[in-house]
Amino acid sequence: KSPEFNASYSMGRLHIEHMGGERVFSCANCDCPLTNRQQLISTRFTGATGRAFLFNRVVNLDTSELQDRVMLTGRHMVRDVSCRKCKTKLGWVYEFATEESQQYKEGKIILERALINESEGFPDPVKD
């Protein structure tokens, strides 16, 4: 299984973080770990490829410049996010919501379901 690389951004070896967790989400293209089930806030979002999930915290992402976007729920300032390793676009992060009812999304990340894999992880054995 050789992953596709968008561009040869090869400059040194990237440090890849891992959040752990019992159910791990990773990039469908290159299997880079992103987040886990504990960080999942809502599954009822829609992205370009269909269903999308809202997460509290995700690692190993690159962010684009700030964009002004009108969505079903109103006008938002967002940044696109992509996998740090293979540069595949995965979703976006909400930086600012104009409507008060949407402000809970600020700082949270949307990942499109079709672009991520869910796999089995394990709990942290260290109890202290």
Next chain:
Amino acid sequence: MENGCLNGVTNGNSGNHAASTAEAAAAAAASAVSPPLNERSLETVRLIGQFLRELGLSHSVDALVQESGCALENSAAASFRRHVANGDWDAAEECMQSLQSLVTEASSATEIAFRLCEQRYMELLEAGDYMGALNVLRNRLTPLKFNTGRVHELSTYIMCSDAEELHRISGWPGSLAGTREALLDQLQQFFPPAVMLPPRRLLSLLDEAVQYQLAKCRYHNTDLPVAEVSLLADHACSRDSAEFPARCGQVADQHQDEVRCCQFSPDGRHLATGCKDGAVFIWRVDDLTLRLSVARRYHIGEERGGVACLAWSPDSRLLLCCAAEDSSDVLVWCVSPPPLLPPASAAAHHHSLLAESHLNGASVVVNSASVLSGGSSEPQRFSRGGTPEESLTTAAWFPDSVHFVAGGIRGQFYLFSLEAGYRKSWDFIRVVALATRTDRDGNTAALAADSFGRVRQYRFDTMQDETLLQEDGSIIAMCLSRDQQVAALNVVNSGLRLWDLQHRVCLQRLAGPGISQGGYCLHACFGGLTGNFLASGSQDNCAHVWRIGGADSQPDRLSGHSGIVNSVAWNPQHHGMLVTASDDCTIRVWLPTARALSAAATDHGSGGTAATDGSSGQASANLASSPATHSPSDSNPDEDDDDGILE
């Protein structure tokens, strides 16, 4: 030079100075007056006087006393000193009567009397005066009722037949061996320094000042004895004259792609470098010129994402390599074969290695051929034999050069041995970096930095684990100091953090915007004669070098690379040699300036870029004016020495 006398100058000191004030007044009458010496000057005069007296310059001492009007010592103390030095024990004891009030603790007076009598007794025995000795023992030592055990011991020495036997049995070197002076030095501690100065006081102060300067010296990297440091100016090594790797002496561009790792063997004779294209080169270090030349070329395969980790075995013979891209195995090459043994002892050697793997007896795979006798460029592969989902990207050796641990971010953390392969697993730990650490009792534990920002200690023999420290960010890399007391952690967005592993506290934070922002895997390395330097790669194309514990936490920057410096390696035997590995596909050797310039001079064989008069080995002004860190690369194919045999 101030000339003065004591005009009520003993203010602030109580009755201790009472005795000296009286004579000081007398001396004052004899010497000139303006302005009076202050406290500090008087003390300094006393120290100088002691120094001159200890040198034997007694005329100078007298002149000093007279001209400054400052008594060097309380006069009773001075008389006491004189009597002890001359062996006038009765007179010494009389002096003690007047000195009694000056003693720091009242109880010490008895001990002083005891020691005086003890010396007297030993000297009488040595001289053969048994009656006199017995007299001292009965009438002076015993009535003191002090340290009766010692008195009994002393009484046994009467049986010695002559001086030589006395010296041998008691361990007392004799009156000719400076024991009186030693006695005085010991007695001094019972008196406040105002009455009797500690011995060689000026010299100890000067030594302390020198040590302070050495500790502060930014580039100090040599074993200079304190006594040899000049006092005439503050000691500070200049960057160019020190044994500090200040300049680039060699640029090697044999690699075809980004160089990701570099490691010196513990004996300092070889350097291993690992590349993004999977090439692993072994370089030999020339003993005299410290020049690198390629000795071996290995390859781990191109689809593995490049080399992630290189680790030399502690005996400098084996090289372990982990690949970056989720590889389920690690590779071990035998770089230097073991010393040749005759066949019978070779078998015994093999058996002793088997005995060393003391963990519960797993069935041993007799596999000595490829790894232990080596020389072949085929590596031995170690894996658990599990699924391809496994990832081993970091590894560390145990001190026996037989066992090692390997692990990765997917949760594999295994113990291997060279003979038996996979031995044990520690489950569910996502390993980022590994090291091993041996405690005072000889037990070795594996230290693992994990994905939760913790560094934990794992004992594979007792299966006990313990958390040593918790960082507040993601750990990128970890390296240990040579004495294994300090760990340097590269933490995302925080730079380098130094932790004391014994006391589990953070010692120092070394900031470096190029170190951890951007989240690249940059490695650091301790080095220097006393291991007090820390070098790190950085995104700003420089290597940063810090003096640990120095007042100045600004790093020295070694610039010259045209790409990110991924890794640094400091030669553990040649303390002025630092190697940097970079994304610009080269490695650079940094040496003390003089060596670097002579190395560059030999490079300018034909048509070099720097203006030079062709003189080699001279740190000439010509070379200094050329771009300081630029040297022509040596892509001369004759340099490569691929004979495959290494001593």
